[in-house]
């Protein structure tokens with residue numbers, strides 16, 4: 001999979017708010033929403049378009065419509081915080097949910113929900129997860145999505161470790177990963193350092 005680090009000062013600014021341990025859950029969700037919009041906007045730069053004639057108040061001219069709307073797949077829980085931003089940009093997209101919870105001893109993802117159909121019949125898919133640590137959760141999602149007969153697969157993450165980026169890059173899955181920033185590495189608990197903590201807890205609390 002190809003990897004693109006999206007370089008933008010607004011990404012650096014919003015990410016700094018996410019990193020700050022003093023940021024409230026409400027502000028965390030708002031800043032994650034903004035970051036998702038920036039990253040998905042960039043990820044859709046070369047999306048396929050169909051030409052359509054549009055009537056302006058003065059004349060006819062070329063207009064453009066999306067050839068199709070990609071299916072959005074947030075990885076629950078943390079990916080839910082990217083969904084609203086994605087739907088604002090792609091309002092006609094269908095949404096499927098993949099639930100993954102990392103086992104904090106083995107660091108392997110435990111999959112507890114998958115609403116993707118067995119066959120998506122060549123539809124393009126965008127998978128959303130703000131954190132790419134070991135890469136295990138996203139890798140699992142990418143394999144499920146590829147096996148469902150997806151067309152173009154795009155992954156969008158806010159913050160990654162170098163280990164996570166390498167895992168996705170060498171996964172053999174066709175597609176492209178867009179990342180906001182790559183941090184220094186993982187600690188002994190496989191948390192991204194310096195990181196931003198647990199993006200699920202910081203949006204929705206620690207009760208789960």
Ligand code: PRP
Pocket residue numbers: 075076077078079100101102103107109129130131132133134135136137138164190198199200201
């Ligand atoms: C976090 C994060 C990713 C995953 C990243 O989710 O949101 O899904 O871990 O780690 P990985 O790259 O090593 O797989 P978590 O398992 O904490 O669940 P949550 O989203 O419900 O908080």
